[in-house]
Amino acid sequence: MRTDFLEIGNGKAVDRDRIPHLAFDDFRSQAMGIVDGGGKVVQYFAYEDSGGIKLLAVLRTDRLLAAGCDAPEAYPAMSLTSEPFHLFERELAEQFAIRPEGHPWLKMVRYHPNYRGREDVFGNNYTEDIPGNYDYYAVDGEEVHEVAVGPVHAGVIEPGHFRFNCIGERVLHLEIQLGYQHRGVEQLLMNVDARRLPIIAEGIAGDTAVGHGLCYAQAIEALTDTTPDAGARIIRTIGLELERLQNHVGDLGALSGDVAFLPPANYCGRMRGDFLNMSLWLCGNRFGKGLVRPGGVRFPMTDVDRETLAGRLEELKPQVRHTMELLFATPSVRARFEECGAVSTDDAHKLGLVGPAGRACGIAYDARRDFPTEHYAQLIIPENAKSTGDVYARARTRADEVLQSMDMIESLLKDPVQTQCDLPSEFKPMSSAMVVTLNEAWRGEVSHCVLTGADGEIVRYKVKDPSFHNWNGLAMSLRDTGISDFPLNNKSYNLSYCGFDL
Amino acid sequence: MTSVLLFILAILLAPFYSAVILKVKAFFGGKKGPPLLINYYTLVKLLKKGSVYSTSTTAIFKIGPMVSLCAAFTVLMFLPIAGQPPILSFQGDVILLLYLLGLGRFFTIAAAMDTASPFEGMGAAREAYFPIICEATLFMILILFYVITGELSLAAYFSSGQPAGFWQAAGAPLLFVVLALFIVLLTENSRVPVDDPATHLELTMIHEVMVLDHSGPDFAFIELGSFLKLFFYATMVTRLICPVTIGHPAADLVIFLATMGVVYVAVGVTESVMARYRMDKVPQFVLTSFALAFFATVISLEFLK
Numbered sequence: 001m002r003t004d005f006l007e008i009g010n011g012k013a014v015d016r017d018r019i020p021h022l023a024f025d026d027f028r029s030q031a032m033g034i035v036d037g038g039g040k041v042v043q044y045f046a047y048e049d050s051g052g053i054k055l056l057a058v059l060r061t062d063r064l065l066a067a068g069c070d071a072p073e074a075y076p077a078m079s080l081t082s083e084p085f086h087l088f089e090r091e092l093a094e095q096f097a098i099r100p101e102g103h104p105w106l107k108m109v110r111y112h113p114n115y116r117g118r119e120d121v122f123g124n125n126y127t128e129d130i131p132g133n134y135d136y137y138a139v140d141g142e143e144v145h146e147v148a149v150g151p152v153h154a155g156v157i158e159p160g161h162f163r164f165n166c167i168g169e170r171v172l173h174l175e176i177q178l179g180y181q182h183r184g185v186e187q188l189l190m191n192v193d194a195r196r197l198p199i200i201a202e203g204i205a206g207d208t209a210v211g212h213g214l215c216y217a218q219a220i221e222a223l224t225d226t227t228p229d230a231g232a233r234i235i236r237t238i239g240l241e242l243e244r245l246q247n248h249v250g251d252l253g254a255l256s257g258d259v260a261f262l263p264p265a266n267y268c269g270r271m272r273g274d275f276l277n278m279s280l281w282l283c284g285n286r287f288g289k290g291l292v293r294p295g296g297v298r299f300p301m302t303d304v305d306r307e308t309l310a311g312r313l314e315e316l317k318p319q320v321r322h323t324m325e326l327l328f329a330t331p332s333v334r335a336r337f338e339e340c341g342a343v344s345t346d347d348a349h350k351l352g353l354v355g356p357a358g359r360a361c362g363i364a365y366d367a368r369r370d371f372p373t374e375h376y377a378q379l380i381i382p383e384n385a386k387s388t389g390d391v392y393a394r395a396r397t398r399a400d401e402v403l404q405s406m407d408m409i410e411s412l413l414k415d416p417v418q419t420q421c422d423l424p425s426e427f428k429p430m431s432s433a434m435v436v437t438l439n440e441a442w443r444g445e446v447s448h449c450v451l452t453g454a455d456g457e458i459v460r461y462k463v464k465d466p467s468f469h470n471w472n473g474l475a476m477s478l479r480d481t482g483i484s485d486f487p488l489n490n491k492s493y494n495l496s497y498c499g500f501d502l
Numbered sequence: 503m504t505s506v507l508l509f510i511l512a513i514l515l516a517p518f519y520s521a522v523i524l525k526v527k528a529f530f531g532g533k534k535g536p537p538l539l540i541n542y543y544t545l546v547k548l549l550k551k552g553s554v555y556s557t558s559t560t561a562i563f564k565i566g567p568m569v570s571l572c573a574a575f576t577v578l579m580f581l582p583i584a585g586q587p588p589i590l591s592f593q594g595d596v597i598l599l600l601y602l603l604g605l606g607r608f609f610t611i612a613a614a615m616d617t618a619s620p621f622e623g624m625g626a627a628r629e630a631y632f633p634i635i636c637e638a639t640l641f642m643i644l645i646l647f648y649v650i651t652g653e654l655s656l657a658a659y660f661s662s663g664q665p666a667g668f669w670q671a672a673g674a675p676l677l678f679v680v681l682a683l684f685i686v687l688l689t690e691n692s693r694v695p696v697d698d699p700a701t702h703l704e705l706t707m708i709h710e711v712m713v714l715d716h717s718g719p720d721f722a723f724i725e726l727g728s729f730l731k732l733f734f735y736a737t738m739v740t741r742l743i744c745p746v747t748i749g750h751p752a753a754d755l756v757i758f759l760a761t762m763g764v765v766y767v768a769v770g771v772t773e774s775v776m777a778r779y780r781m782d783k784v785p786q787f788v789l790t791s792f793a794l795a796f797f798a799t800v801i802s803l804e805f806l807k
Contacts, residue, residue, distance in 0.1 A: 145620065145623075146620070147620040147621070147624070147705075149705070154703075154704060169624075169782065258701070258703065258706070259777035259778060260694045260695070260700065260701065260773070260777055260778040261776065261777035262530065262700075262773075262774060263532070263774065266531035266532055267531075267532065270532075332695065332776040332778075332779070333777045335777075335780065335783070336777050336778075336779075340780070482780065482781050482782060483624070483705055484705055484780075484781040485781075486705050486706075487703040487705055487706055488706075
């Protein structure tokens, strides 16, 4: 199909004048054409520009494509036929009061007034608590009941409201209500002192500090035409893989605990600590905060560091492998994981699932392989796609990635490239440019998009956490699944509340 | 006199034995685990506290824990411990005991429903369902025991050397009974693979979710009640797998307590080596106990003729 969308690179700045500015109808039909042809939405958002509101879409096929247009006040919803736009259109309606007419589920996303001070699309005045002027889906009939969980939970976890419509033990529908953690991150990123930016970026989702930190740093590097040296790229890659290990290992242990199989739960809990301590060794923070900064990394890696980390990894590797074998070879665990909360490949495409959740459904996409950054172009990233889309597939994908990540770090630690840690303290981004960065964090594709104005100031900072795509995958998993299997499914995704709420 | 002393000893020891399970699970998980006296500390801690009552609950909510504890006490009075005769016994007491435990469960369920929490309602529905199958198993075992002994009292089944008589009369099929009784023990006491006593996830709980709203002394009653209930079932299994009596009360007691330890360790090992079943598979697991008891009875009855 012929398209006017411009091909852009991951982490490559483009002059905003070069981005095709289409008539809205062309923009809409071409964007839908790309997505209907198998493309996915990376970013689709609005921004204020010289008094007017403009739209920008970044789509991905095997390439990254971008185009913009003037925003209409209302337009026929694209979600009607192109499902991957669904949540993006809701976000657009919430942030800029642009109404997608005929949208199948026009519900607020994070529950905040729009940026333009226009009349609210959802009829909310935001004096009431979430969900304001919105009726949850309800079911009615014999043996039908509703279970409401949260937003305050029985553990130390983030707030989110789950509404189960059940018939007996079976879930008919799960409605997930988030927004309790909305902090206004995107607005904050545009208005604070530039020196606070990396710290805020790392705090977008605390368990993806390296992933978001990396997206931010790459965006600033592209806008200032800076290239980190080879040593820094390797250390960043190690940081991101360590983050993957920490979270995957921790979650696999939690999955085991959820089915009351304690040995792997305990072992994984301990090993997660060991991986966290490797990050601690690397940068002084267990979650990798403060490691990545625009221009490189803040901490070099000496031969002693390499030896220490390689030694720890060598010790952990057989332990991790044995624990995974124990977990997946136990018949009672398999019985719980298999055929639990399956999402079909077709549904996964429509929901736009990313990361291990998407790969478990047969979508091989991995930003590390398809749009490599840092040192990933030199690494072999296996496909990891499964076909069943159930808890087993998600757990297995994550276990496979754990083993692969350990191999990757091991090989990277053998590469004694030095890095200079004299990072520039001031950045002057180029004027009126746009950059999109994508990284495969442990949950999936994290993407930041930065637009600069005439003086190089940030006029729009758009953040997208993989959880934005995947929460609806969890809801889909619960369809026709036992309500007692919710914790298991929830843990197999382990999505971020704050990464979604921003 | 001995019976009363043994009754008191049982109450005092039940929390200790439950902690053995925790130790075994900790061992399998590569952890140190809580101290063996943890349950006593917990009970004392709870008894020192005050209870919190929701304004939406009624008197039923307060009666629930007391009734279930009293039921457990009463049942224990009929239980022959270490081969000694129980405090109370009469022809047909077994049926009373089964329904006394049922009464305790009824009040726990009623108290859970009283809170109007959707979680507790779900837990109550599960708790009401699974024991129905256990009841069928227990009655099947009862038929077998009745045919062998001609009696309907626990004292007749488990006092002195009688359990050995079962082995002589029924032979190998009694292994089925032991296994069936063990499954009933796991189900009735909310153990893995039926329930997970350690989980914090309300949606997956069966027994634990029903008692979420109880606090302080009320919760202590529930905890003690569940320790006693486990002790009751474990005693029956113990006497079946180790029916020997030397004749010296002290020596018998030592043998009994040691075998009890083995049964509790077996529960701990079961919990450590397998995951719990998916909720809709649990009835099949519990039904297995009925099938085993049924076959044991049919085979033995044929054999006895």
